[in-house]
Amino acid sequence: MTAADLCVTNARVFTCAGPDDAPPAARLAPIEGGAVAISDGRIRFVGPAADAPAAARVIDAGGRALLPGLVDPHTHLAFAGQRVDEMARRMAGEDYRAIAAAGGGIKATVRAVREASDEALFEGTAARARALRARGVTTAEVKSGYGLTVHDELRLLRTARRLDAEGLLHVTTSLLGAHAVPAERQGDRAGYVEEVATSMIDAAVAEGLADACDVYLDDGAFTRDEAARILGAAKAKGLAVRAHVGQFADLGGAELAAELGALSADHLEEVSDAGLRAMAAAGVRAVLLPGAWRTLRQTPPDAARMRALGVRVAVGTDCNPGTSPSVDLPLMAALAVRDAGLTMEEALLAITAEAARAAGVRDAGRLEVGARGDLALLDHDDPRSLTYALGGPPAPLVVLAGRVVEQQAFAPPLW
Numbered sequence: 052m053t054a055a056d057l058c059v060t061n062a063r064v065f066t067c068a069g070p071d072d073a074p075p076a077a078r079l080a081p082i083e084g085g086a087v088a089i090s091d092g093r094i095r096f097v098g099p100a101a102d103a104p105a106a107a108r109v110i111d112a113g114g115r116a117l118l119p120g121l122v123d124p125h126t127h128l129a130f131a132g133q134r135v136d137e138m139a140r141r142m143a144g145e146d147y148r149a150i151a152a153a154g155g156g157i158k159a160t161v162r163a164v165r166e167a168s169d170e171a172l173f174e175g176t177a178a179r180a181r182a183l184r185a186r187g188v189t190t191a192e193v194k195s196g197y198g199l200t201v202h203d204e205l206r207l208l209r210t211a212r213r214l215d216a217e218g219l220l221h222v223t224t225s226l227l228g229a230h231a232v233p234a235e236r237q238g239d240r241a242g243y244v245e246e247v248a249t250s251m252i253d254a255a256v257a258e259g260l261a262d263a264c265d266v267y268l269d270d271g272a273f274t275r276d277e278a279a280r281i282l283g284a285a286k287a288k289g290l291a292v293r294a295h296v297g298q299f300a301d302l303g304g305a306e307l308a309a310e311l312g313a314l315s316a317d318h319l320e321e322v323s324d325a326g327l328r329a330m331a332a333a334g335v336r337a338v339l340l341p342g343a344w345r346t347l348r349q350t351p352p353d354a355a356r357m358r359a360l361g362v363r364v365a366v367g368t369d370c371n372p373g374t375s376p377s378v379d380l381p382l383m384a385a386l387a388v389r390d391a392g393l394t395m396e397e398a399l400l401a402i403t404a405e406a407a408r409a410a411g412v413r414d415a416g417r418l419e420v421g422a423r424g425d426l427a428l429l430d431h432d433d434p435r436s437l438t439y440a441l442g443g444p445p446a447p448l449v450v451l452a453g454r455v456v457e458q459q460a461f462a463p464p465l466w
């Protein structure tokens with residue numbers, strides 16, 4: 052038998068695998084004294100260290116917790132500029148939607164993206180991707196949405212694809228042309244919606260740049276009918292669909308996501324029981340975004356209510372320059388525990404196996420033979436430490452497709 056490329060051994064291995072409907076504790080039962088071996092970028096062995104194959108490189112984890120590389124199911128990683136001044140104004144009491152209506156908010160970032168060179172856009176996006184990865188993330192969903200022309204939306208999607216091509220992160224992309232109506236199309240809203248539903252989707256599909264299509268369905272953004280037009284068109288072209296739903300108002304977006312068989316409905320501060328029931332029946336994941344509800348000082352969604360209605364939950368950073376300037380996915384999971392009431396075990400699955408389902412990525416977020424060779428080693432033997440701490444040090448070891456991409460000197464845990 053040929054040697055594996057890499058084996059991480061002497062770890063407490065938390066596979067996050069097994070059936071989706073198994074209790075969280077069962078999906079997080081550790082393999083004590085375990086090992087994971089990777090060949091050709093894929094996991095080849097998961098089990099007791101004594102049974103592991105020989106490997107060209109062996110790393111002793113010293114009894115630390117080993118998880119699948121984390122999955123961020125909702126990011127706007129590709130953007131230019133920042134909105135520090137706007138944050139100061141909002142923290143002083145100005146309203147987010149009023150600032151947006153006056154040309155700030157998303158429109159400010161759209162101007163910055165259109166002015167940025169391709170290289171500047173990529174360099175900023177790559178810096179955020181590396182920062183995300185330093186905390187253990189190996190797969191991210193990345194949206195467009197700050198271009199709002201066919202030309203600029205495709206630039207953003209190409210930027211996201213380039214992260215993957217250059218080996219920074221595994222990326223799945225969503226076309227979010229319906230993030231806002233661009234300033235120059237304010238008088239032609241219907242025409243813009245039609246352009247997104249036709250030429251923008253067609254161009255993204257023709258170039259293979261989008262895995263999914265997303266719409267910001269909310270008060271101050273797009274209506275349910277507009278979202279149905281765009282997402283229906285995307286689905287007909289073979290794209291997966293998802294939507295930003297109920298961040299400010301319940302416009303029936305959860306029900307629409309269920310009707311369309313969406314991968315996820317994201318935000319959900321405002322959603323009815325009927326909407327949650329429809330999502331549960333259709334297998335639509337709820338993606339919770341603590342960075343946004345914190346910044347907007349909103350009442351968070353209630354995990355107990357979602358649990359009772361059978362909705363499966365993931366957590367994302369929502370990394371964006373307006374409402375969630377964060378690249379710390381474990382911190383978001385820690386906030387989801389405190390604010391929304393996820394259990395610590397649910398929160399771990401919400402940034403691994405459940406996040407991969409929400410992102411529509413089949414072979415990540417779990418440690419099983421044949422899955423991507425992506426690993427995140429913690430500085431602790433208890434994986435719940437990840438959501439116990441409010442922010443923490445870089446992951447001691449991150450492996451992407453069998454390559455060690457982050458490595459720190461092993462130190463005692465902080466807590």
Ligand SMILES: [Zn+2]
Binds near residue numbers: 369
């Ligand atoms: Zn978002």
